[in-house]
Amino acid sequence: QKEVEQNSGPLSVPEGAIASLNCTYSDRGSQSFFWYRQYSGKSPELIMSIYSNGDKEDGRFTAQLNKASQYVSLLIRDSQPSDSATYLCAVDSWGKFQFGAGTQVVVTP
Amino acid sequence: GAVVSQHPSRVICKSGTSVKIECRSLDFQATTMFWYRQFPKQSLMLMATSNEGSKATYEQGVEKDKFLINHASLTLSTLTVTSAHPEDSSFYICSATQDKNTGELFFGEGSRLTVL
Numbered sequence: 129q130k131e132v133e134q135n136s137g138p139l140s141v142p143e144g145a146i147a148s149l150n151c152t153y154s155d156r157g158s159q160s161f162f163w164y165r166q167y168s169g170k171s172p173e174l175i176m177s178i179y180s181n182g183d184k185e186d187g188r189f190t191a192q193l194n195k196a197s198q199y200v201s202l203l204i205r206d207s208q209p210s211d212s213a214t215y216l217c218a219v220d221s222w223g224k225f226q227f228g229a230g231t232q233v234v235v236t237p
Numbered sequence: 238g239a240v241v242s243q244h245p246s247r248v249i250c251k252s253g254t255s256v257k258i259e260c261r262s263l264d265f266q267a268t269t270m271f272w273y274r275q276f277p278k279q280s281l282m283l284m285a286t287s288n289e290g291s292k293a294t295y296e297q298g299v300e301k302d303k304f305l306i307n308h309a310s311l312t313l314s315t316l317t318v319t320s321a322h323p324e325d326s327s328f329y330i331c332s333a334t335q336d337k338n339t340g341e342l343f344f345g346e347g348s349r350l351t352v353l
Contacts, residue, residue: 160340172281223340228280229280
């Protein structure tokens with residue numbers, strides 16, 4: 129079992145709609161959770177971090193964490209073509225980052 | 238967020254040569270930096286943790302004599318791919334944590350290595 133799992137996609141989303149990305153992790157001791165966006169050929173950039181159960185909103189992005197279910201998600205509202213990228217879920221377990229394989233999002237005009 | 242700079246962004250070399258990649262934290266001191274490798278359409282694979290003033294900690298399966306890491310100062314870590322071969326062609330990315338409390342990881346721009 130992979131330590132951090134994501135659907136690879138591609139997730140096709142109409143422009144203006146909500147994109148919903150999911151991530152599950154195996155280490156119950158994980159404390160910090162992150163979402164990174166990676167454009168093709170570029171390095172990842174941090175878009176959200178979340179540390180406690182519940183929702184965290186930042187602009188069009190909302191991260192949701194449920195430690196009991198070992199689940200973290202990312203919602204992208206009002207999706208734009210510029211949101212087309214691969215989104216990586218990262219989990220920090222005792223100082224060691226584990227990355228999911230990423231979900232490719234394609235926003236169609 | 239913190240700025241991590243990586244150089245060169247692209248390098249093409251002949252098989253058997255060595256290539257050095259630099260990673261600098263521009264606006265903060267990083268006692269720890271991380272080196273990742275990424276193949277096309279795959280996720281980041283942690284290669285090693287670079288510790289300032291001490292030896293790097295390598296992940297299982299990563300050859301320490303092949304991938305030399307030096308963390309000479311609080312703002313600079315280097316990765317040298319020795320005797321590079323075509324299978325070493327990949328995207329290499331460094332990262333650092335500015336604030337150990339938040340644990341947020343900031344990435345350099347990445348270095349695309351092509352070994353002919």
